[in-house]
Amino acid sequence: MKPHNLCKSTNVSTEEVWLQVRDHAQEIADSEPQLTALLYDVVLNRASLGEALAARLSRKLSREEMNREELTPLLADIFVNQPRVTQSAAADMMAIFERDAACKSPLEPMIFFKGFMAITTYRIAHHLWHNDRKPLALYFQSICSEVFGVDIHPAAKIGCGLLLDHATGVVIGETAIVEDNVSILHEVTLGGTGKISGNRHPVVRSGVMIGAGSKILGRVEIGRCAKVGAGSVVLTDVPEHVTVAGVPAKIRGKANTPALDMNQCFESGLI
Structure with missing residues (x-):
């Protein structure tokens, strides 16, 4: 294989x-x-x-x-x-x-x-x-x-151009997929929920930035060039080019190229 x-x-x-x-x-x-x-x-x-x-x-x-x-x-x-x-x-x-x-x-x-x-x-x-x-x-x-x-987990599928900034406490589960050019800060979890077998971890599309302390749980998809605010808990799919934040995470604004910009502030213009 x-x-x-x-x-x-x-x-x-x-x-x-x-x-x-x-x-x-x-x-x-x-x-x-x-x-x-x-x-x-x-x-x-x-x-x-x-x-x-x-x-x-x-x-x-x-x-x-x-x-x-x-x-x-x-x-x-x-x-x-x-x-x-x-x-x-x-x-x-x-x-x-x-x-x-x-x-x-x-x-x-x-x-x-x-x-x-x-x-x-x-x-x-x-x-x-x-x-x-x-x-x-x-x-x-x-x-x-x-x-x-x-x-x-060694079975996770991870692209290149990855930035693990500080990195302490990052957890990425077995069936997670992380595409190219993603930025992930410390204490981020890409985890599963319960005892579900099969594809049970998140899919993170290219260009995404995930803020420090965020938890993304289950087979949810973080759309291309989305931004997850620090300390958020994401339990549902996130559309591309938006910023989500909170517990549970909700759409708070737009996002452009967050993985490259490393800008953690919310951008103006609510969706």
């Missing part, structure tokens, strides 16, 4: 991202001696973005039951030989760089941002899940939750 690939709208060049990452890593290594060893290990001694991602994740995820020497070749094999996984990660890095005012280069997510590390760990787990290695996929899910405070 092949992994689900939603990344249809990205034209990010993995090689161009890698060049930017290397250049900034060299600048920091030259000016900050305390980070030199890390940057040479993770970036400057590596031949590609895939190898660098494998090195960084192996440092973060290694445990007594799976040490770095075991983990690095496993991750490198996936990143190097599965270009879509690496390209998705590159698109995520650029999404963070372009949308997060605190991010000054594509290197920073890989070195400092746990939201990026969490979604990249999910991408590894998702690949394993669809290659008949489900116990190992669940292992990575468990370690991701422990290390980064982010719990994403």
Whole structure:
């Protein structure tokens, strides 16, 4: 079974991202001696973005039951030989760089941002899940939750250009679908309700922004370029290009390109 690939709208060049990452890593290594060893290990001694991602994740995820020497070749094999996984990660890095005012280069997510590390760990787990290695996929899910405070089921279907801003407490369930170019803040839940089997988690269309602390429950659809206000509880479908907020969430206004703008205020013009 092949992994689900939603990344249809990205034209990010993995090689161009890698060049930017290397250049900034060299600048920091030259000016900050305390980070030199890390940057040479993770970036400057590596031949590609895939190898660098494998090195960084192996440092973060290694445990007594799976040490770095075991983990690095496993991750490198996936990143190097599965270009879509690496390209998705590159698109995520650029999404963070372009949308997060605190991010000054594509290197920073890989070195400092746990939201990026969490979604990249999910991408590894998702690949394993669809290659008949489900116990190992669940292992990575468990370690991701422990290390980064982010719990994403490896069977969830997630596109690229994803920003998990701060990321702490994000939960994405097994049958959730998140399309390309979505921004999700911390403490967001894309969850199910009750013991319903089958498709029981939300569908989030492209261009959506979900504010901090929001809970979207059940097989509801968040329409393209909609905005979910912070702290909302969404139990029904949300049309495209609207802002919803409240408990339960109700339409409060319009929305334009919220995932890209990261504007959390309500826009004028009630629907």
